Structure formats: structure tokens, C-alpha cells
Amino acid sequence: MSESKGTESKWTAGPDFHLPDRVTSWLRRDPYDQLDLARKITSMAIASRVTNLESEIGRLRQKLNDKDRFILDLEDKVISSKRGSKSWLQSALILFFSGSMDGRGSNGHGI
Secondary structure (H helix, E strand, O other), X not given: OOOOOOOOOOOOOOOOOOOOHHHHOOXXXXXXXXXXXXXXXXXXXXXXXXXXXXXXXXXXXXXXXXXXXXXXXXXXXXXXXXXXHHHHHHHHHHHHHHHHHOOOOXXXXXX
């Protein structure tokens, strides 16, 4: 059963497959050759998908790193804001109590 490995358009894939003639025209008749071709096509499809997923992973990691940096910046701002508020409150309390201790009251006019 020696057949050419190329263009035999008389061969059909069967009634259930609905393959276009241009596909069946170059499809090999030997089932093992067909399986080998299918394996190669599948390998290419998987490799392409893996490459796309790896690219997506890289983009998602970059977005995650950006968000982590943003969170750290916000945490730093909260911490510095708390420090600033605490020191402002301490200064205000010191001024308030130092003013009331010398008899002038909280507004500095003795009221």
C-alpha cells in the first residue's frame, strides 16, 4: 500500500467529519500518519497556548507588583499622617494646658 504523502483529493474523511475538500486534499490516507500530524498540530497549539499564558502571567505579576507598591505608598502616607496628627495634637494640648496653667485660660485671654 504505497501512496504518496501529499495531494490525493479523491479521499474523504467520512460523513461525520465535515472537513473541507481543501483539507482532505492534502490529508494523508494512512491513519498513523494522520495521528502523527494531529499530534504535531496539537503540540503546536499547546505550545502557543502556553506562550500566551506565560505572557499573561508576566502582565499579571507586573500589575500585582504595581498594586503592592501603591499599597506600600498608602501605608507610608497613613503612618506619616498618624505621626503628624499625633505630634500636632501633642503640640495643641501642650499649648492648651500651658495657657490654662498660667491663669489665662485656653484662649489666652483668661476666659
